[in-house]
Amino acid sequence: MKCLITILILAIIALAALLVYEIRFREYQNPWAQAQAQKESQEAAEAALRAESEKKEQNAADSGVVPLISDEQEDSLESQANRLALQYDYDGAISLLRSQPGYDRNERFKNLVSTYESTKAGCSPYPIDQITHVFFHTLVWDDAKAFDGDEKEAGYNQVMTTVSEFDSIITQMYNRGYVMVSLHDMASVADDGSLSTKEILLPPGKIPFVLSMDDCSYYHYMDGDGFAQKLIVTDDGKVKNTYVEDDGSISVGDYDLVPILDTFVAQHPDFAYHGHKGVLALTGYEGVLGYRTDEVYKTREEGRITMYQNAFFEANPDFDFDKEVADAKAVADAMKAEGWEFASHTWGHINPRQYTIEQVQKDSQRWHDWVVPVVGETDILIFAFGADIGDWQPYTYDNEYYAHYKSMGFNFYCNVDSSVKAWVQIGPDFLRQGRRNLDGYRMYYSPELISDLYDVDTAWDSNRPTPVPKM
Ligand SMILES: [Zn+2]
Numbered sequence: 001m002k003c004l005i006t007i008l009i010l011a012i013i014a015l016a017a018l019l020v021y022e023i024r025f026r027e028y029q030n031p032w033a034q035a036q037a038q039k040e041s042q043e044a045a046e047a048a049l050r051a052e053s054e055k056k057e058q059n060a061a062d063s064g065v066v067p068l069i070s071d072e073q074e075d076s077l078e079s080q081a082n083r084l085a086l087q088y089d090y091d092g093a094i095s096l097l098r099s100q101p102g103y104d105r106n107e108r109f110k111n112l113v114s115t116y117e118s119t120k121a122g123c124s125p126y127p128i129d130q131i132t133h134v135f136f137h138t139l140v141w142d143d144a145k146a147f148d149g150d151e152k153e154a155g156y157n158q159v160m161t162t163v164s165e166f167d168s169i170i171t172q173m174y175n176r177g178y179v180m181v182s183l184h185d186m187a188s189v190a191d192d193g194s195l196s197t198k199e200i201l202l203p204p205g206k207i208p209f210v211l212s213m214d215d216c217s218y219y220h221y222m223d224g225d226g227f228a229q230k231l232i233v234t235d236d237g238k239v240k241n242t243y244v245e246d247d248g249s250i251s252v253g254d255y256d257l258v259p260i261l262d263t264f265v266a267q268h269p270d271f272a273y274h275g276h277k278g279v280l281a282l283t284g285y286e287g288v289l290g291y292r293t294d295e296v297y298k299t300r301e302e303g304r305i306t307m308y309q310n311a312f313f314e315a316n317p318d319f320d321f322d323k324e325v326a327d328a329k330a331v332a333d334a335m336k337a338e339g340w341e342f343a344s345h346t347w348g349h350i351n352p353r354q355y356t357i358e359q360v361q362k363d364s365q366r367w368h369d370w371v372v373p374v375v376g377e378t379d380i381l382i383f384a385f386g387a388d389i390g391d392w393q394p395y396t397y398d399n400e401y402y403a404h405y406k407s408m409g410f411n412f413y414c415n416v417d418s419s420v421k422a423w424v425q426i427g428p429d430f431l432r433q434g435r436r437n438l439d440g441y442r443m444y445y446s447p448e449l450i451s452d453l454y455d456v457d458t459a460w461d462s463n464r465p466t467p468v469p470k471m
Contacts, residue, residue, distance in 0.1 A: 068101040074108065081112060086269045088179070088202060090120035123201040126208050128186050129424040131200075133210040133414065133435040134453065135281075135382075138218065138227050139163045141243065141255045143463035145226030152225060154469040158441040162461040166257060169438060170264055172454035173209070174271050181208040182276040182341060183380055183412045186424070187431045194429050195411060200273065209453075211278040212382060212414070212435060213257050214345060218290035220308035228255035230290020232327075233334045238262070242290075262338055272339060280335075281345035281382035281414075284371040291328035295370050297321055325374060332375040343380035344410070347371065351387040357400045364408050379411040382435075386416025394427045406430070418442060418449055444468040 069077070077100060084093035093116045097109040140146040140162040147153050161169070179202060187195045200208050218230055228241035234252065239262060241255035254260045257278070265272045280289075287293040292312065296304050298321045300313070313319060332342065346352070347367040352360045372378075383389075389401035395413075397403045405413070406429065417423045417434025425432040436442070438450060444467065447456035 069106075074106075078108070078112060081116070083269055085116050085119065087272055087275050088123070088206075088270075089274045090116045090123075090201075092274075119203065120201065123203050125199045126202055126206075128197045128200070129426065130422045131181065131186060131208050131210065131424060131433075132422045132453075133212065133433050134438050135212040135214055135416075135435045136161050136166065136257055136438060137214050138216060138222065139166050139256050139260070140226055141228060142226030143461065145224065147463060147465050148225075152221065153465065156225070156440075157464060157468050158471060159437070159439045161439050162463070163255070163260065165443075165459045165461045166260060168459035169454050170261065170271075172458065174264075174268055176454070177205045177207050178209050178271075178453070179206050179273050180211050180271060180277055181273045183210055183279065183414075183431065183433070184341070185273060185276060186210075186433075187412075187426060189379065189411050193406070193411070195426060195431055197426060202273075208273060210433065210435075211261075212281055212343070213278055214281045214382065214384075215283060215349070216256075216258070216280045217283055217286050217288055219286050220306075220312060228290070231256075231258060231331045231335070233330050237334065239331060239334050239338060258335065258340065265339075275339040276341075277339040279341040279343050279380060279382070281343045281380075282371060282375065283345045283349045283384070284347040284367055285349070287324075287328070288371060288374055289328055289331050291324050291331070291374070292319070293321075293325050293328050293370065293374050295366070297324070328374045336376070341380065342375040342378050343382045343412075343414075344371070344378060345382050345384050349384040351383070351385045352389050352401050353387065357404060360401060361404060364404065368408070377409065379409050380414070381405055381410040381412065382414045383416075386435075386437075388413070388415040392425075394425060395430055395432070402430075418446070421452055440464055440468045441471065 077097065081093040081096050084090075084096065094113050097103065097106075097113050100106070100109065103109055137160050140156060140160050143162055146156045146160065146162075181200055185198060185200055185208075187197050189195055202208060216231075218228065224244075229244050229250070230242055231239055232242055232252065234240050238259070240252050240259045243251045243253065243255045245251055254263055258280075261277055265275075265277065269275075282288045284294055285296075286309075287297065292309075295301075296309060297319070300309075336342075344364075344367050347363045347370070350360070350363055352363075355363070389395070389405070390399055395402040395406075397406075411430055413430055413432045414435050415432070416437060418436045420434065421436075423432075423434030436450065436453075438453070442450060443456045443460060444464075450456065
């Protein structure tokens, strides 16, 4: 009996102990189990969300829709990139597309980039010292007025090119693979004034050339002789010419080189390397681009004002100098945005070596004071009369004219040399280039010298009086 009671007590104790253990065990286990369960369900939910968004992205990629760019943006970016590539700016086209959000998942952009890369790989650098340079003056729009037998006809016949000739010349040059480049594509200038050549990469068959236009002033003496009146910016931001018709009304259109080339490049973007067009060599004494922006139009200084300028003031009693400067600056800014550049042709159309260094300094000061505020700074000097400040040997600082012009910030110097296809001289701190005149005189007397550029018989304007007078 005692034994039984002992066993029973032991059993009760064991049961109680088990109960206590069980309770404590549960108390210990439950919070862990709960936390574990919570963590597991949270992870599962996150994984589900991740899977869902990955699936969404995959679906988006599969259907060709990149969520961060709309179809319209993509189309516009593709045409921007294609235009850059058409103008041989492959790096620009590639970086434009690569910088877009979602590029890594955009098969369309990646395919375009690989096309640009392979086109670039097929390009080769053109030798900088073999780049030719051609130039024109203001183009004759109305042959009958320019070639009317007056005392100015001979000059126009010798040094001008007509609009129909220019149209033919650029079309022929384009068809032969010529591509306009800037002097600034040929060399870069370091802060210390030293120059180093750059690389011009072009596909096989493409030939770079520099184009310049001299004396784009629409000088007073040309009034009524069949030339444009001035350059303007139209309401839609385009640069055009005005032309004074016989009845005095003003027409707006492509009457001279600048808008003609703008229109041509709009149709043939691959004629302009990186969108670069020509360089306009400007004098200052009758203003620029058809605007009367020189000092003398402001001061009307007795002794300096010419017969032409007096007649201009009589014909334009409401002339407002400040407005004239502002309008000219608007044209220059619009042209620069379109790929045009400006050069000094000296303020007074001078041959520097026929003047003392003091006179040349005064001329440069006038350029700086009255032309730079309109067209901006330039480091290109295109000599008037095809002159130069030295012979064929490199410029040195003991040439006081070079020392002066270099101190005025000029790094690129152009003379006229039609005897060779290309003449480029690159010194430590300058680049010199010879230019070839594509005018009546050259076409009439030595078409063989320009046969690499175009066929003269095709371009020749039969309205020109012949023979072109000897110089
Ligand atoms: Zn000139």
